Amino acid sequence: MKFLSDKTIEHLREAAEIPDLTGTRYRLLERVARGGMGVVYVAEDEKLQRRVALKVLDVPCADGDLANRLVREALVLARLEHPGIVPVHDVGTLADGRVFYTMKFVQGQRLDQYIEPVASVTDRLRIFLRICDAVAFAHARGVLHRDIKPANIMVGPFGEVLVMDWGLAKLLHGDVPSHSQGADPDATIFEKPGQPADSSGAAKTMVTGHGTVMGTPGYMSPEQARGDVEHLDARSDIFSLGALLRFLLTTDSKAADTAAEKRRLDKALGAICAKATAAIPSDRYSSVQELALDVSRYLDGLSVAAHRESLFERLARFYRRYRFFILLIAAYLVMRVLILYLMHR
Amino acid sequence: MREERFQPGDDRFPPTRRSVIEAVRSIDAEERERALESLCAAYWKPIYKYIRLRWNRPADEAQDLTQGFFIEVLERELLEKFDPKKGRLRTYLRVCVDSFVSNEDKAGRRQKRGGNVAHVALDFAAAEEELGGAVMDPAAIPSPESLEEFFEKEWLRSLFSLAVEELHQFCVARERERTFRLFEAYDLEGHDKISYEQLAKEYAIPVTDVTNALAWARREFRRITLARLRELCGSEEEFHREARAAFGAELK
Structure with missing residues (x-):
């Protein structure tokens, strides 16, 4: 048996990971990121002569849970035609058996990177309102995102804000038709703390199953953390949005402790964050629009519902x-x- | 020679191989034996090298312990005791090896075990050569964590080597020897020394044929590797994790 050197093994790993696009209209350009389910590449759509993002599974299981999840993600995205949600173009199975879908290639920055130089609270709140618009639209279509966090928001070169990664989306009423049975629409994914969401090379360990823990610590609601998926509603995403708002308002202090955060946060904004991230769902805003309205009132210099002023x-x-x-x-x-x-x- | 152009939909996936964990629980003795052979083929070399380094044993003693370990797996039905929910098979086997070697030491019952285990040819001389050449540098493997990484890397090397061997046989059976030679020349030996153009010139074929042949060979290599991997995992979840580790995440 031939001895394979370390260098050859590394080369084989890289060469064999490349998706086989034979028979498709796409030509592979470069790898962008590794996500929870697979890898995202930039590819060229040779028919339409444009760049697209191609998300492909790690493993060739055309009828497995992961494949179903990826197809569901594409179908959910197809339902959500909104300027704040990345549009899907195509879905299918490659010659190597891996399921893929293509979507708009967004050349931008992740929110956590984008806002670092943005000093103005007003500008940050305007970005937040655009995220709220997209999430509210999804809720109106009966879709919960369930993994709202800075790493899943992209800001494009012209300031367009896009909510990405709908792989954990839950449909509130029914389910999208899938090409095979056996997928658990309530199955959730647990991302271990400290493991980057989409950094290349990070092997994110996941646990799937009905009612298991999902999401990203710090951004998922308590009911989501308990795995209480059957009772999740819009207020779970509102919790995540509240955590995201707090992140937007405090992110410039890198090692902010709680006391520092309290000092930095305006009382009204702090109250909005607190209401959105209340432990009990009934204490939160009842809808994303209500949360967005409070933020808008703050921007307009009006009183906010979350805070009784002296x-x-x-x-x-x-x-x-x-x-x-x-x-x-x-x-x-x-x-x-x-x-x-x-x-x- | 048969035209070596890839046709979409050609050579689709063969039926999934049964996991060794399920197979060892089979009532069919032949199936149980096949499962042990698969396990032995993939793991004997990493285990031998691990015993040599972790337990610092001379070659002849490590050979005995390696064969003894697989006999132990069979006699004590260690695979049947493995619970995929509790961890990876690879980690379980490594812990079993540690326990086995430690117990052998305590009992002082080391004995010469002749012959090969489960009809798998254990080429210890080749394993020793590999250790002496590329990987055996005790100074570079100072901690148990590094030894764990070493074991994982050797396991991956073993898995890929078996897959390359199977790919070779697959190519021969399909009259695609030239494809394998291209794969060997570019992906196994000279990807940093040789170009597609040079290969095309050498084999007097268009560059596109080289591209297609390599794409086909890599796809088949991936398929074969994943099929073997699936066989060596106790559950779908473990398989997905291992597949990502094999092709996705960086090796430590």
Whole structure:
């Protein structure tokens, strides 16, 4: 038997991982990332002469749970035609038996990378509102994302915000038709803490099954963490959005402890985060629109439903909102007093 | 020679091989024996090398212990005791090896075991040559964690070597010897020394034929490797994890 050197083994691993696109309209360009179920490549659609992202399974199990999950992801994406959700183009099985789908190739940055240089809270909140738009649209179509986190949000070169990775999506009413039976629509995936979601080379260990734990610690709701999948509703995603909002508002302090976070967060924004991430679902916002409305009211300088203001806070907010007019009137009054004083001296 | 062009849909996947874990529980003695042979073929070399390094045993003693271990697997029905829910077969076997060698030491019952186990030719001389050449550097393997990685790497080497051998036989059976020679020349020996163009010139074929032949061979290599891997895993979950480890994640 031929001895294979370490170098040859590495070469074989790389060469054999490359998906066999023979018989398809795609030409492989480069590997982009490794996700929970497989690998994402950039490929060229030779018919339409455009670049697409091609997501392909690791293993050739055309009728296995993983294949069903990938096909479901594509079917869910096909249902969600929204500017904030990455559009799917094609789904199928490659000559090597691996299931794949292609989607729009988004040339952008992950949210956690994108917002690092964005200092303005207002700009960050505007990004958050666009994420809320996409998630609210999905909820209206009966789809829960179940894995909202910074790594699953992309921001494009023109500021377009896209919610990615719908592999754990749950349909609230019924299920999308799949090409084979046996998939568990409630099956969930557990991502071990400390393992990157889509960094290349990271072997993310998963546990699948009905009612098992899923998601990313810190972003999944308590009911999701308990594996209580049958009772999940929009409020579970709202918890994740609340955690995402807190991340957006505190991310510039790299080693922020809780006390530091409290100092940094405006009381009203802190209250919005707290309400969205309440441990009991009934204490959270009842819909994403309600959460987005509170954030919009904050941006407009209005009171928010999550926080009851003291008189001082109300005055401070009133001042912030009408600062220009208040200063203008104050300047006018000072001028009048000065003129009167000079006239009567 | 048969035209070696890939046709989509050609050579689809053969039926899935049965896991050795299921096969050893079969009432059919032949199937049980086949399962042990598969296990032995994939694991004897990593286990031999592991015993040599981890337990620092001379070659003749490591040979006895390796053969003794597979007899132990058979006699004590160790595979039947393996629970796929609790971990990977590979880790289980390594722990069993440690336990076996340790017990042999305590009992002082080392004995000469002649012949090969389960009709698998154990070429210890080749394994020794590999150890002496490429991998045996005790200074580079200082900790138990590194030894674990060493065992995993040797297991992958064994798996890939068996797959290459099977691919060769598969190519011969399908009159695709030239495809295998191209695969051997580029992927096994000279991917950093030789180009597709040079291979095309050498074999007097178009470059596209080289590309297609290599794509076919890699696909078949992957298929064969995964089929063997599936056979050596106790559950689908373990198979998926191992498949990702074999082709996906970086080796440590």
